Amino acid sequence: MAISIGINNVTRAYGPVRAVDTLSLDIKAGEFFTLLGSSGSGKSTLLKMIGGFERPSAGEILFDGRDVVDVPANKRPVNTVFQSLGLFPHMTVAQNIEYGLRLRGLSGGERARKVENILELVELSGFEERNVNLLSGGQRQRVALARALVMEPGILLLDEPLTGLDERLRQQMRDEFGRLHKRTGATFVLVTHNQDEALSLSDRMAIMHKGKIEQLDRPEQFFQSPANAFVARFVGMENQLKPERLEEVGNGVVAVICGQHVPVVQGARHDPATSLVVIRSDRVVLGENNTDGDQLRLKVVETMFRGLYRDVKLAFADGQTLVMALDAGGPLLSVGEDVVVTLKPKAALLTAA
Ligand SMILES: Nc1ncnc2c1ncn2[C@@H]1O[C@H](COP(=O)(O)OP(=O)(O)OP(=O)(O)O)[C@@H](O)[C@H]1O
Helix, strand or coil: CCCCEEEEEEEEEECCEEEEEEEEEEECCCCEEEEEECCCCCHHHHHHHHHCCCCCCEEEEEECCEECCCCCHHHCCEEEECCCCCCCCCCEHHHHHHHHHHHCCCCHHHHHHHHHHHHHHCCCCCCCCCEHHHCCHHHHHHHHHHHHHCCCCCEEEEECCCCCCCHHHHHHHHHHHHHHHHHHCCEEEEEECCHHHHHHHCCEEEEEECCEEEEEECHHHHHHCCCEHHHHHHCCCCCEECCCEEEEECCEEEEEECCEEEEEEECCCCCHHHEEEEECHHHEEECCCCCCCCEEEEEEEEEEECCCEEEEEEECCCCCEEEEEEECCCCCCCCCCEEEEEECCCCEEEEEC
């Protein structure tokens, strides 16, 4: 049965460092929740406190509404897959997986049945007797997952489980997590610094910074209304420009950047003095169209080939730049060339600096 997690005003201090700082968060039963953040933002510490490997300096951690701060890790309905996997190297696949079941006192027959079922789930049937040292990285990953899932945890914690795998395997395992989440119905909490992973898997995700949550939302919301410039940059929206001023036009707001007018979507009200205009590079198109007011005249300062598209860096007269993602089959632009680009609707968002 899936279990809900409540984090109430939790702090974890290491001397003067507050790895997690008065943080509150509710994770719903059965949710796929991701903690995303750069190195040192506190996400592993938070995960360890949920798992019972670290104790909060202050605050409460609730499972289905009951405080578990005093419950030791091995008594919590939680299993964890660590980046290091932590498999027993001298044991077979089956021995690794049934280890926890043995501690629970299950009979040999029950253990064998559960191992067989879980190996089928992670698509490793027939590997029971294989030594784990003789498996590929992806297979070892699956054994680690099977070992956690066989315990039928209400909560599965995944701490950077895909780090170290090559890109193809990462994608394969990522799909696997999604599938296993649906099949098991458990609450999954993933820690990662990889935003693709977070975006493709999460029901909701939180971006952490310096022990606090900067934004907690469904993945698409981070692109439609990033809470601030840090969040926007974290999800890859690097075009951040400082407007000279903001003008109210009809029901909308227009930002004036270096004398040019950019209609902006305004999320929460921001102090104009500290607002930034975030422009989505995928919503900037080359050339003019028929609508007025959303065209910009800019100069090409750099082009970078990216495979399926080309990033073209364009500058305003004051030196501020924005990158446009141009189809790789589009026209070749030269550095120094003056171009007109059109901003598609909702290309520009106003956010707090
Ligand atoms: N046992 C510890 N003793 C002292 N400081 C610690 C300890 N564990 C973590 N910290 C500090 O707490 C902060 C948060 O660390 P944490 O490992 O939670 O971050 P993270 O977001 O998981 O980073 P990473 O992605 O690098 O694992 C860092 O400044 C780290 O140096």
